[in-house]
Amino acid sequence: MSRTEGGRKRKASGRRRSADDDTRGEGSPDDALVLIAAAATQLAGLAQRNKFRVLDHLLAMARLEADEQMRVRSRRKLS
Numbered sequence: 001m002s003r004t005e006g007g008r009k010r011k012a013s014g015r016r017r018s019a020d021d022d023t024r025g026e027g028s029p030d031d032a033l034v035l036i037a038a039a040a041t042q043l044a045g046l047a048q049r050n051k052f053r054v055l056d057h058l059l060a061m062a063r064l065e066a067d068e069q070m071r072v073r074s075r076r077k078l079s
Contacts, residue, residue, distance in 0.1 A: 030073060037066035 026032070044059035 030070065033066050033070045033073070037063050037070070040066060 027035075040059045040063040044056050044063065047053075047055035047059055
């Protein structure tokens with residue numbers, strides 16, 4: 001059911017944001033990947049020390065994915 005009373009609805013701007021769009025001032029996507037990789041490495045170490053094997057494995061996969069994304073982005077910049 002939809003409401004018909006009160007309030008204006010926000011109109012779409014017509015501009016779609018891409019995955020590489022950096023308009024919020026949070027640093028570049030490359031910076032984000034470096035931070036994610038570093039955090040995943042530290043958290044994986046914590047999980048490993050506490051014998052959380054599944055978490056350790058998942059965090060290691062997150063690190064590998066961040067590394068792969070960095071490789072893909074650097075290849076795009078070269079071409």
